[in-house]
Amino acid sequence: MDRSQGEVWIYAEQEDGVLSDVALELLGKGRELAGTLGVPVAAVLLGSGVEGLAAKLFEYGADKVRLVDDPALRNYQNRSYRETMIELINEIHPQICVFGATFQGRDLAPSIASALRCGLTADCTELKIGDYTDPATKEEFKNLLMQCRPAFGGNIIATIVNPRNWPQMATVREGVMKMLDPVSGKSGELVKHQAKCLDGLELPVEVLEVVRTAKTVNLKGARVIVAGGAGVGSAENFKLLHELAEALGGTVGGTRAAVDLGYLEHERQIGQTGVTVRPALYIACGISGAVQHLAGMQESQKIIAINTDKDAPIFSVAHYGIVGDVCDVLPKIIKAVKAKAI
Amino acid sequence: MGYNCVVCIKQVPDTGKVTGDAMKADGTINRAALPAIFNPEDQNALEAALRVRDQHGGTVTVITMGLPAACTILREALMCGADKAYLVTDRRAAASDTLATSYILSQAVKKLNPDLVFCGRQAIDGDTAQTGPQIAEKLGATLVTYLEGLEIKDGFAYATRNIGTGTEKVKAKLPALFTVMEKCGELRPFQARLAMKYKKARAPMELPKETADADYEALKAKGLDIGQWNLDDIGCDLSRCGKAGSPTLVNKIVNVVLAGGEFQEFQPTDEDMGRLVGSLIADHTIG
Numbered sequence: 046m047d048r049s050q051g052e053v054w055i056y057a058e059q060e061d062g063v064l065s066d067v068a069l070e071l072l073g074k075g076r077e078l079a080g081t082l083g084v085p086v087a088a089v090l091l092g093s094g095v096e097g098l099a100a101k102l103f104e105y106g107a108d109k110v111r112l113v114d115d116p117a118l119r120n121y122q123n124r125s126y127r128e129t130m131i132e133l134i135n136e137i138h139p140q141i142c143v144f145g146a147t148f149q150g151r152d153l154a155p156s157i158a159s160a161l162r163c164g165l166t167a168d169c170t171e172l173k174i175g176d177y178t179d180p181a182t183k184e185e186f187k188n189l190l191m192q193c194r195p196a197f198g199g200n201i202i203a204t205i206v207n208p209r210n211w212p213q214m215a216t217v218r219e220g221v222m223k224m225l226d227p228v229s230g231k232s233g234e235l236v237k238h239q240a241k242c243l244d245g246l247e248l249p250v251e252v253l254e255v256v257r258t259a260k261t262v263n264l265k266g267a268r269v270i271v272a273g274g275a276g277v278g279s280a281e282n283f284k285l286l287h288e289l290a291e292a293l294g295g296t297v298g299g300t301r302a303a304v305d306l307g308y309l310e311h312e313r314q315i316g317q318t319g320v321t322v323r324p325a326l327y328i329a330c331g332i333s334g335a336v337q338h339l340a341g342m343q344e345s346q347k348i349i350a351i352n353t354d355k356d357a358p359i360f361s362v363a364h365y366g367i368v369g370d371v372c373d374v375l376p377k378i379i380k381a382v383k384a385k386a387i
Numbered sequence: 388m389g390y391n392c393v394v395c396i397k398q399v400p401d402t403g404k405v406t407g408d409a410m411k412a413d414g415t416i417n418r419a420a421l422p423a424i425f426n427p428e429d430q431n432a433l434e435a436a437l438r439v440r441d442q443h444g445g446t447v448t449v450i451t452m453g454l455p456a457a458c459t460i461l462r463e464a465l466m467c468g469a470d471k472a473y474l475v476t477d478r479r480a481a482a483s484d485t486l487a488t489s490y491i492l493s494q495a496v497k498k499l500n501p502d503l504v505f506c507g508r509q510a511i512d513g514d515t516a517q518t519g520p521q522i523a524e525k526l527g528a529t530l531v532t533y534l535e536g537l538e539i540k541d542g543f544a545y546a547t548r549n550i551g552t553g554t555e556k557v558k559a560k561l562p563a564l565f566t567v568m569e570k571c572g573e574l575r576p577f578q579a580r581l582a583m584k585y586k587k588a589r590a591p592m593e594l595p596k597e598t599a600d601a602d603y604e605a606l607k608a609k610g611l612d613i614g615q616w617n618l619d620d621i622g623c624d625l626s627r628c629g630k631a632g633s634p635t636l637v638n639k640i641v642n643v644v645l646a647g648g649e650f651q652e653f654q655p656t657d658e659d660m661g662r663l664v665g666s667l668i669a670d671h672t673i674g
Contacts, residue, residue, distance in 0.1 A: 060552065123530045123532075127524075148549070148552075155515075155516070155518075155520040155521050156520045156523070156530065158517070158521070159520070159524035159525060162627075163634055164484065164633075164634035164635035167516065168514065195643075196640060201642060201643065202640070203640050204638040204639050206638045207634045207635050249529040249563075250531070250557050251557060252555060252556075253545075254555070254556040255556075256554050256555075258552070269673060326672050326673060349663070360650070364649060364650060365652075366650060367654070367663075368652070368655070370655075377656070377657050380657065380660070381657070381660040381663070385664055385665070
């Protein structure tokens with residue numbers, strides 16, 4: 046069947062009645078994709094007693110909200126959410142489905158793709174519409190979802206397409222897409238669905254207890270980020286980064302390599318598989334500048350790079366560069382900041 | 388009563404050691420230039436399975452899909468205490484994306500009919516975290532992602548999961564598949580006796596062709612055989628494997644040209660650092 050008129054779907058993840066930021070961010074991108082295709086963008090909202098969230102989804106860009114409100118969907122569970130999404134997709138035939146690459150999205154999206162036997166690209170850093178010609182068959186495909194993600198190793202971005210098995214599915218990390226400014230009072234079409242699959246559906250998992258831990262790190266909201274990589278050398282040396290961050294009223298982040306080395310906690314990871322940030326000032330300490338890291342910080346307004354290797358790629362995106370050792374340079378910056386009494 | 392556990396493991400390039408020649412000109416990974424390791428979270432997955440066996444008895448079987456070189460990590464798993472290892476290897480499985488890979492692995496797992504399946508949360512070469520959930524879907528097993536702790540009691544799995552905003556304790560029906568995080572525990576070291584024994588374990592494809600059959604029979608007699616399956620052995624529908632079974636295609640690969648804007652170098656001196664901080668204050672970046 047021709048699915049080229051299918052809607053663009055954004056999975057409107059909510060937890061305890063609170064919409065995730067990434068869902069709102071994705072609605073902005075969804076609007077753009079749907080605009081290019083000339084089809085509606087729909088937010089797909091599952092839960093129990095969550096109809097009130099539809100208004101917010103309209104304000105952030107949804108033309109439609111497709112709602113399944115059912116007591117069986119009170120808590121996120123793989124089986125119930127998966128079956129509901131599969132039923133909806135098989136009924137409405139969207140051409141694109143995008144999920145936030147959150148704990149919930151990374152549990153749900155692959156399960157759906159497996160059941161529908163369609164492709165799924167994880168952690169995309171850009172999504173756009175384009176044409177594709179299969180080099181083997183010369184078959185041409187118009188208006189496909191181009192799913193861009195940095196490829197492992199080197200400064201390389203791969204573009205992935207799923208020309209034959211629809212819907213075209215992708216996940217995107219929080220912070221990657223820019224949230225639209227909400228249009229107060231903007232409305233849209235609310236479509237209520239009933240999921241037949243939920244009737245008497247037996248759930249293989251029983252949730253016994255949920256313990257929420259307060260988020261202690263807010264990288265996305267930080268005006269100044271002092272970030273470190275493997276070149277910082279030790280967890281001990283990271284104290285210098287914390288000291289500078291404190292002096293500037295900023296937050297400490299780091300690369301995946303630094304996290305893997307145990308220099309800092311996972312929630313402070315910046316990059317393709319961590320958080321994407323756009324602070325006013327980003328101070329990159331001992332970071333070489335792998336494309337996966339750059340993907341998460343290159344839109345910072347001012348970037349200072351400190352590295353012993355003058356040829357490190359990080360200098361190519363930096364506005365100010367200092368070739369030197371972090372342990373030598375940082376104390377001098379801290380001293381200068383304190384002298385200016387900021 | 389014991390539980391039969393299967394652990395899906397992967398040999399991955401050590402992405403922590405990426406150097407300039409890690410990529411070939413066509414943008415694919417130059418695996419020869421990178422050391423290959425036992426994917427870190429798959430090690431945690433093996434540990435989780437071994438702990439279930441420690442407590443309840445049963446078996447731990449490891450499976451990997453890849454080239455015969457991947458037998459290295461199967462031997463490592465045996466040296467840590469796994470009972471049996473299988474290599475799924477077939478040229479027709481090349482270029483499988485996560486959907487095709489999970490199909491092939493699910494066919495291999497089905498053959499072993501386990502109570503519990505363990506996968507690492509994600510592999511460090513792709514970070515997609517898709518294969519585990521997709522194997523579970525294909526098996527019809529209960530999916531429990533982001534496992535941080537596990538107890539088996541009265542035929543149910545009592546699991547602690549990381550849900551990003553906190554943790555969740557769940558009771559899950561078996562058979563179940565778990566995707567395992569580091570917090571589940573570090574893989575125990577090789578046992579000296581097992582290390583001595585299993586360093587000689589081989590899959591048929593690792594043996595010299597002329598004497599492979601006889602050599603493999605001799606290994607079997609000593610319990611040193613690594614099982615080897617091709618796609619036919621595990622009953623795969625070939626249209627769901629390799630390139631044919633992979634809906635995702637790489638359209639193009641581009642080198643990132645880093646945007647070179649205005650750039651100013653400062654010397655690591657007190658004087659220059661003062662100038663740098665001064666200019667940040669002047670343009671209201673800080674302060």
